[in-house]
Amino acid sequence: MKKLNIFYYATIWSFIIGICCATYLNLINFIINFVWHVLFDKLPVPSQALPFFICIPFGFIIGILIKRLGSYPLTIEEVLMSVKQEGKINYHNWWKSLTLGLISLAAGGSIGPEASTTVLGSGMVNWLGDRLRLIAYSSDWKWNHFWDTIVSKKQLKKLPKFSSLFKSKLHQKVFCLIMVMIGVVGAAIVFKLFPEEGLFGIHHRHILWQWRYSMYVIIPLIVGWSFGMFFLWSEKWSDYFAEKITISPIIKATIWGIVLALLTLITSYALYSGEFQIVPFVHQALQISPLFLLVIAVIKTLSTNIGFSLGWRGGKIFPSIFASVAVGAAIAQFLPIMPVMCVAITVSASIAVILGKPLLTAILLILLLPIELAPVILVSAHLAACLTKVSYSFRQKNN
Template sequence: MRFSTSFVMYSCVLGLIVGVGAALFLTLVNFLIEFVWVSIPHMVSIPFYPILVGLFGGVLVGLVQTKLGNYPITMHETLSEFKQKGRVTYQDQIGKNFLAAVIVLMFGASLGPEAALSGILGGMITWMGDHLKLTLKNKERLLKLGIGTMLAAIFRAPLAGIGEAFEEHNYPTIDNRLKRILLYGLSTLFGLIGFLSVKRLFPEESVFTLYFSKTIVWKWQAIVLVPLAFLVGGLFGILFLKIEMITDELARKLNHPILAALIAGLCIGVFALWSPYFLFSGEHQLFPFSKEAIQFPLFNLVLLGIGKATLTNICFSFGWRGGKIFPAIFSSTAIGFAVVQLFPYTPELIVGVVVATSLTMILNQPYVSAALLLLLFPLQVFPAILISCLSIKKFKDHIMKID
């Protein structure tokens, strides 16, 4: 596999554009969230405000679903459309993706921005390919590079794009795989430069990370408990997928976009009255939550993990479409801390294994899962995270063969 100098340049420019675009999009969404959920309640005291916000958002989401269609499109849909048509439609589509995503995210859906960003990115790359006269193969490479860069930028995970390269199986030689990895790395580097440059202009109070003590206290009991953490994470990943199947089936039976969106909005409001941790993707809440989690009762942590997973899938199935990666990480983290409540030994390791196995079970991508968690946990536990991701994937594939 050979890459021309011009294609490498296109990849670097694309990475920079993706990083800047993702940062600007997230900055806008965070501003709107702050306005709806913080500024307005400070100015006016309104009883049951979260429920009113959820219902109003439900009306808007329902109108988007009925008037515009199923927007924003997801990463899976973006890649599927490209494989079927050799392109991602961008005429009149980018604006619809943008509008639908902003509404979903600002009104509190337990979903992330990666779905909308991948749809916008796919349309932009198709536009670039049309104007630069790129071949179909090069357009596909740019699309996968762009999605890998976008994941690396919004998750602050430098190896997320390289993880995508490891997931691919259509490059049999080591030489081709190394070239692919180098190209992903170069694109990711420029993407992170663009993303972090914009973010420095709009600093955040809380970043996407977990709080643990500065020094890891290794306990032999934690090593013994790793199989239990592995099992709990795998089971929670299965539960997350089962809830997804149930909510999808309920939405199909309901078959009424506006009513479905209103029900999801009501759920958002009710869950928000219970705990603000149920709202949003969980990106900015993960750090403060991890500081408090050890003080939470065990039952509350389990309810938070299962409740977050349930609300995420209700939102998506009932028309509030978005990404599930951030919420999956947050809900899995809550379950991990529940295990730590029972067995308080080396929480970094226990929580890391739970989240790694759960996320891999949900995404079915061990290298991407490990790369996303690389900087979320202390580097000392990353080998355990990587082994857990690869092991649960092999276990899942083995069970599917038996079935």
């Protein structure tokens, strides 16, 4: 009977966690729209001046919060590292990631919601695992404790690990898979009830396979790989210089608010993650000069990495995809192959380098690009990963 209660408890809370994650993503879009199109919409200033009235004050607020709370939200890499080293994440600081994540996104930072969403989602899952341990090894637990969210650290230290709740690893994996699916159902219901324009899905497009031009595909592959390396180089040096600048985080974040506002005078694409801009951008990219497309890609890259290093933290996946699309569209104007194929190869190679995981890259991009290009995406991502390994080995030998 107790095992059945645990299953019921996990099922209900998994459903709630899915709802919470989807609600958070919708909340982000609502807040961005409120700040940029409602709150400051009636200001008697030109649209070009609006970023100065938003980015600079928000930068100051971000700096104050960083000084008081620390560098949040955590990145996906930091979450994975914590799980790998400690077997868990500290979900007690979830509100810090929520607060700084929302403010940085609302301010128009060139960052994605995936970082703060990962922190919140994994934190809730970790909390649920701890609650299940308490229930399993508690003699007085009753259903009236269902909404009790407090987890005693002292009690947890005395209890066996989460894996001890299952007879085997297979049972544990099946249980976790079922809970994940239930969470996905909860998220899907929210997205259905409160639909937001999104990119993910199965997209179709007729592809004209012109094999006589197949020799040209090496060009977007090399360019995409090179841009991915540039993105990583920018990330590395942005972090390096930010660490060398010994000034208050308040000044750092405010300075970036000023710089970000100035960058919008060149292109408005310096703002936001680019997630909801990719589709309209692709439709008009071929009407933009190749040189300006490269300028957009560089500004987006620097806006993401330098801003992150100066305190405007968040995800980098969608900004890097957007920047890679700009590069692919620029190259496509000089090649006889289909523009969408050129963009797909460029983006696949670039993101495979940035993420370092070709299969994950392929899965992500197959949900963004036409499904007919899946073989091209898979091959391009793996070739870029191989090229990275060869390049790394070559540098190691020379050093």
